[in-house]
Amino acid sequence: MEVLSTLLRRAVDGGFLSGCRLQGRGGGELTVSHLLFADDTIIFYEARKEQLTTLSWILAWFEASSGFRINLAKSVLILVGEVDEIEEMAVELGCRVGALPTVYLGLPLGAHHKVISMWDGVEERMRRRLAQWKRQYISKGGQITLIKSTLASIPIYLLSLFRMSKIIAKRLEKFQRDFLWGGGSLEGKVHLINWEVVCSQKEKGGLGIRKIDFLxxxxxxxxxxxxxxxxxxxxxxxxxxxxxxxxxxxxxxxxxxxxxxxxxxxxxxxxxxxxxxIKFKVGKGTRVMFWTDQWCGNAVLSQNFPQLFTLAVHRNATVNEVWDSSLGQGGWNIRFSRDFNDWELDQIRDLLNMLRDFRTSSEEDLVIWxxxxxxxxxxxxxxxMLVGSIACAFPNRCIWVDKVPTKVSFFAWEATWGKILTLDRLQKRGWQLPNRCFLSGCEEENVNHIPYII
Structure with a gap:
């Protein structure tokens, strides 16, 4: 594909193809002629017959030099705006005519990024993967695994580029809740646990299912x-x-x-x-601001030393401008607007002590997470970091134990939260049932006395 890239770049440099010209606020300009992804190529050019003829010759030269064959029957001529004689151009190139919005490499192209219909495909695929009939044939551990794999694979492509609306996020979370607890069934009503708790880490009492909005x-x-x-x-x-x-x-x-x-x-x-x-690791110091960027300590120097910052002559100075390499092995040359009083000397001493272990180098400045x-x-x-931690003392090590069947661990997890489907919980919801343990015959059935055999 390097041959095709070279041919297209030379055509743009020679004025035979226009490419896509981007103009910025400061007068900067950048021309993009094409984009490559594996065996897929998108080419930008102006809708004129002479440029279309040039492109046809470039594709022919590429086929002759590389031995590859371009399948123009699968290629699409996509319009941006109104174009005259588009059918004739498509016939000359030998491809079909498309229109915006469309889908390119699985992402919507030309569609408004906030349109809810953009997520219809994701919603439908998750609905099929988390169909209610499937939960009848797999254990609770399998249900959790399926939810995690579905959430980690199906919507991740769009989530990495577009902001999901709250409406879609609630719909997808409802699919997960209904799949795990049976929706509006009796089991779902009795077992329902706060979804915030469910989506927390296992160490915090949850199931480790990720919340879509934070993801x-x-x-x-x-x-x-x-x-x-x-x-x-x-x-x-x-x-x-x-x-x-x-x-x-x-x-x-x-x-x-x-x-x-x-x-x-x-x-x-x-x-x-x-x-x-994010904080900075100082190298040359030319791209790090001395006072207003975090590169020394746990906060920016203007916050640690606000009085010194107000007295600084160059508040927008970079680290390189403050560092003076002519002072022996180098030192800090910080300029202030006036001399200091006796009670301000302690702040100068603290600042210099903090800067003592830092110096510039020949390396590039970097960002650190x-x-x-x-x-x-x-x-x-x-x-x-976004989810945070829920203050909860949860015996996770006693529940999620290796070599223990997942359905047993899940049952113990539900019992710890007091969400087991017991007779006392049904009575609280208006069911007229005698509450007696069918094994002992005397104790009432509750979360502390469960006659179930797993």
């Missing part, structure tokens, strides 16, 4: 991390040109407008909690 936030937050940590990928250059950059290039400016910015605008809504869990994962962003770590 969505964690997946979207990864793009904030990737923009700050990755070097010069194409997607990062496109986003940087379109929205502009700030913070020494670590993040983009706020997405403004109502058209063509919705996807990245939703992703940027996760920037606050992401940056609260504070939420676990060996300084690298992880969706699991971000999810656990």
């Amino acid at each position: 969505n936030k964690a997946l979207l937050g990864k793009w904030i991390w990737r923009f700050a940590s990755e070097k010069d990928n194409l997607w990062k250059r496109v986003i940087g040109v379109k929205y502009g950059q700030e913070g020494c290039g670590w993040r983009t400016k706020e997405a403004r407008g109502t058209f063509g910015v919705g996807v990245w605008k939703d992703i940027m809504k996760e920037a606050n909690w992401c940056w609260e869990s 504070k939420g676990g994962g060996h300084d690298i962003f992880g969706v699991k770590d971000a999810y656990n």
Whole structure:
């Protein structure tokens, strides 16, 4: 595919193909001629016959030089806006005519990102996987495993790029609850446990099922991390040109407008909690702000030393600008607007003590994730941080034991929460039943006296 990429780039450089031109706020411009994914290619060009002829020749040269054959019968000519004589162009190229919105590589292309119908396919696939009849033939352990595998595979592709609406999230969570506890049946009404508890970790008394809305936030937050940590990928250059950059290039400016910015605008809504869990590792110090970025200690220096920050001459100085390499082996040269009083010297001493172990180097500045994962962003770590922990003393080690059948562990889990289908619970719901243990004949049946044989 490198041959095709070279031919397309040369055609764009020679003016034979226009490509897709992106113009940003600051006057920056970037041209994207094509995108490759495995054996799939999307090519951008202007809807003119001469450019279509050029593309036809490029595809013919590629087939002749590589030996591959392009299946134009499966190719689609997709229009952006109104185009005249599109049928003639499609006949000349030998492909079909498509229209927006459509689906490309499993993702909606040209559709509004907030349209609920965009999630219809995900909802239908989860409905089929978590059909009510299946729960009659598998154990509780199998039901939990199926829920986890379904949630981890079916919607994850869309969740990693688009924000899921609360309506869809509630629908998908209802599928899981109904599948696990029988929906509106008697079993479901009696066994129903707070879904917040169910979705917590097993150590906290839950089943480890992930909440969809928090999983969505964690997946979207990864793009904030990737923009700050990755070097010069194409997607990062496109986003940087379109929205502009700030913070020494670590993040983009706020997405403004109502058209063509919705996807990245939703992703940027996760920037606050992401940056609260990101700090900097200083190398050259040219991209890290001395006072307002977290690189030394557990908070930014402007918060640790607010009085010194108000007296600083250069509040927007980088670490490199404050570091003076001419002072012997190097030292910190912090300039203030006036001399200090005696009661302010302790703050200067504390600041210099904090800076004592830091110095610049020849390496590049890096971002570090504070939420676990060996300084690298992880969706699991971000999810656990967003969910938080429920203060609960739960005997999980006595319940989730290795080599014990999952159905037994699940029964013990329900019994610990007092959600077993016993006669006393049925009586509380208006059922007229004699409450006697059918084994002993004298004790009442409740969660502490269960005559069930597993």
